[in-house]
Amino acid sequence: MTVVRSLSDALELPPPRSAIRTLGSGRRFMHYNRLAAVVLAVNTGFLVHAITTGWWADPSTLSLLVLANVTLAVLIRQQYVINLLFHVATDAPVRWPLGIRRILGKVYHFGGLHVGGTVAATLWFAFLTGVMTMRPAEVSAGLLTLTYAILALLVAMVVFALPPLRARLHNVFEVVHRFGGWTVLALFWAHALLTAAHQATFWALTAITLSIALPWLRLRRVPVRISRPSSHVALLGFDYGVTPFAGSSTTVSRNPLLEWHSFANVPTPGRNGFRLTVSRAGDWTGSLIDDSPSHLWVKGIPTAGVGNIDKLFTRVVWVATGSGIGPCLPHLLSRDTPSRLVWSTRRPRTTYGDELVEEILAVQPDAVVWDTDAKGKPDLLALAYRVYVEFDAEAIICISNKKTTWHLVEQLEMRGVPAYGAIWDS
Numbered sequence: 001m002t003v004v005r006s007l008s009d010a011l012e013l014p015p016p017r018s019a020i021r022t023l024g025s026g027r028r029f030m031h032y033n034r035l036a037a038v039v040l041a042v043n044t045g046f047l048v049h050a051i052t053t054g055w056w057a058d059p060s061t062l063s064l065l066v067l068a069n070v071t072l073a074v075l076i077r078q079q080y081v082i083n084l085l086f087h088v089a090t091d092a093p094v095r096w097p098l099g100i101r102r103i104l105g106k107v108y109h110f111g112g113l114h115v116g117g118t119v120a121a122t123l124w125f126a127f128l129t130g131v132m133t134m135r136p137a138e139v140s141a142g143l144l145t146l147t148y149a150i151l152a153l154l155v156a157m158v159v160f161a162l163p164p165l166r167a168r169l170h171n172v173f174e175v176v177h178r179f180g181g182w183t184v185l186a187l188f189w190a191h192a193l194l195t196a197a198h199q200a201t202f203w204a205l206t207a208i209t210l211s212i213a214l215p216w217l218r219l220r221r222v223p224v225r226i227s228r229p230s231s232h233v234a235l236l237g238f239d240y241g242v243t244p245f246a247g248s249s250t251t252v253s254r255n256p257l258l259e260w261h262s263f264a265n266v267p268t269p270g271r272n273g274f275r276l277t278v279s280r281a282g283d284w285t286g287s288l289i290d291d292s293p294s295h296l297w298v299k300g301i302p303t304a305g306v307g308n309i310d311k312l313f314t315r316v317v318w319v320a321t322g323s324g325i326g327p328c329l330p331h332l333l334s335r336d337t338p339s340r341l342v343w344s345t346r347r348p349r350t351t352y353g354d355e356l357v358e359e360i361l362a363v364q365p366d367a368v369v370w371d372t373d374a375k376g377k378p379d380l381l382a383l384a385y386r387v388y389v390e391f392d393a394e395a396i397i398c399i400s401n402k403k404t405t406w407h408l409v410e411q412l413e414m415r416g417v418p419a420y421g422a423i424w425d426s
Contacts, residue, residue, distance in 0.1 A: 013385055016414040027406060031109035032423055039116025043069065043124070060198055062128040066121050067188075067204040073117030076110055078211045079303045085110055086247075086304035090311050098394060102418040105309040105395065111425035118161075122154040143194050150187045153180045174259060185209060215300030219256060226292040229353030232280050233323060234289040236263075236296075239273030246330035247308030250276065253297040259284060264327030264399075265302055269334055277326030306397065306422050310337045313394040313418075317342060319384045319408065324399035325352070325360070332363050340391045341367040342383050347374075380404065381411050388417060395420065 027033075046065060050056035075081055089107035092100065129151050132139045139147075157180045160166065160173045185208060192201050225237035236252075244250065244265040251260045261284060263276040280286050307327050310316045318328040319342045332341060341364045348369060349357050360367060368387055370378045384396055398408045398421035405421035412419035 013382055014415050016411075017416055027410060030423070031106040032112040032115075032425065035109060035112030036116035036119070037112075039069075039072070039113055040120055043116075043120040056127075057131050059128060059131055059195070062124060062131065063192075063195070063197055064200060066124045066128060067201055067208075069117040069121035069124065070188075071117075071204045071208055073114045073121060074208045074211050076113045076117070079215060079300050081211075082110070083301075083304050086308050090309055092312060094312065094314050098418070101312045102395065105312050105418065105420055107309065108306045108420075109423065111423070115161075115425075118154075119158060122151075122158050125151055125154055143191070146187060146191055146194070150184055150191065153184045153187070156180060157184075171259060178257075181212070185212065218301065219297065219299040221295050221297050223294060224296050226288075227353075228289060228292070229356065230351045231289070232351055234278045234292070235353075235356070236276040236278060237273065238275070238298075240298075242274070242302070243267055243272050244274050244302030245304075246334045246336070247304055247310070248302035249305045249327075250274075250298055250302055251300065252276070253299075254284075254288070254293060256297045256299065260299075261285070264305060264307065264330070266326055266329045266333075277323050277329070279323030306420055307331055307399070309420060310339070310395075310397060313337065315339065315391055315393040317384060317388050317391060317393045317396045319380060319396060319398045319400070321345060321380070321400040321404060324401075325356075327399045328397075329360065332360065335363060340364070340387050340393065342370075342380070342387050343367060344370040344372060344378055344380060344383075346372045381408055384408060384412070385415075385417070394418060397421065 043065070047056070050061075055061055085107055089104045092104050094101070129147050132144060132147055136144075156176055160169065160176045166173045185205075188208075189205055191197075192205060220240070222238060222240040227235045227237070229235065238250075244267055246265075246267060248265045249262045250265050251262045253260045263278060266275040266277065267273075268275075278285050278288060280289055305327070307330075310331055315338045317340050318331065320328045321344045325343055325345070328341065328343075331337065332339060341360070343360075345351065348371065368383060370383070372378070380400075384398070387393070388396055395418040396408070396412055398405045398419065400408070400421070402422075402424050409419040409421045
């Protein structure tokens with residue numbers, strides 16, 4: 001284990017590239033937002049075509065546009081679809097040019113399609129509502145009421161998903177998103193039946209319904225072993241017949257109708273089952289650590305996450321802070337991709353236990369560890385760049401809190417370093 005004693009150990013960072021070359025590195029222009037913009041641009045093209053050709057006021061066509069966007073928004077979040085996207089993107093051989101592989105590594109930004117589809121569907125439905133309102137002789141009061149109810153729910157779901165509200169009222173967002181989504185789906189079915197919708201509408205609604213139902217069909221309450229190396233961390237052990245792949249995550253809950261939390265799976269090569277690393281980061285995680293329940297709810301299947309992209313590169317640097325070591329650990333243990341770890345945390349052995357630390361050191365004897373209790377917070381950007389250069393890596397993957405992750409990814413990409421990290425969109 002390499003214990004870094006001072007910032008003088010870090011190489012001097014190169015300056016950011018020119019403004020034109022770094023234009024796409026800013027958060028506003030990240031791939032997530034670009035995908036959302038593409039969906040909205042395509043829909044704008046349909047709107048222009050509708051106005052120029054005169055079918056803009058046809059309710060059946062507008063309904064199909066609504067359902068097309070809703071189908072995109074729902075299916076792109078389906079766990080089987082997500083795993084397929086990651087499989088296709090990460091199947092590229094490492095002999096391909098790095099420029100192509102670094103773009104494929106952004107596959108986890110697929111949520112932009114969800115956002116674009118949801119916003120476009122809501123706008124099209126508002127347009128449809130306006131058209132139906134202007135035709136009182138052709139639309140019954142009951143159907144119009146149903147239409148306004150759907151619009152109100154769609155708007156509420158979009159509003160509560162806005163980043164400021166979602167961060168401040170996350171539990172409310174989750175309830176509105178789940179129960180509002182289920183209600184909207186039921187009302188869409190009623191709307192389609194009352195309007196004798198096109199056959200394509202029924203196929204789309206069937207696909208959406210199955211996509212939403214599939215994870216819940218795998219809902220189960222399973223036993224869990226919980227150990228607490230410290231009051232800050234709990235290590236959850238599961239062995240209910242599922243051994244997930246490295247780079248995947250599992251959602252767990254104590255109340256399946258109200259609140260779900262996703263954690264990176266830590267399978268151990270050669271063993272059944274898996275572990276989750278949970279740190280105290282709020283009311284839910286705090287109560288889980290303190291209460292140590294004997295069972296938890298799980299649903300769906302292990303789903304690929306950002307760490308899965310490591311297989312696109314010949315060498316990677318993992319940068320973790322605190323319990324971010326959890327998502328890194330399965331990749332370090334598997335050794336599928338040569339890697340080097342940079343881990344900044346408070347008192348690693350006291351907080352996470354000797355057993356976990358020794359497990360890490362067994363596969364990462366050259367890990368760079370910074371004890372924040374002993375030396376304060378490090379310049380992670382400088383440390384990460386130093387190891388990136390010394391290890392001759394092709395990419396850096398950061399697993400930390402939102403502020404740190406976004407800062408590192410943005411600053412590294414501004415300097416031409418392929419960098420990746422969670423975007424907190426699920």
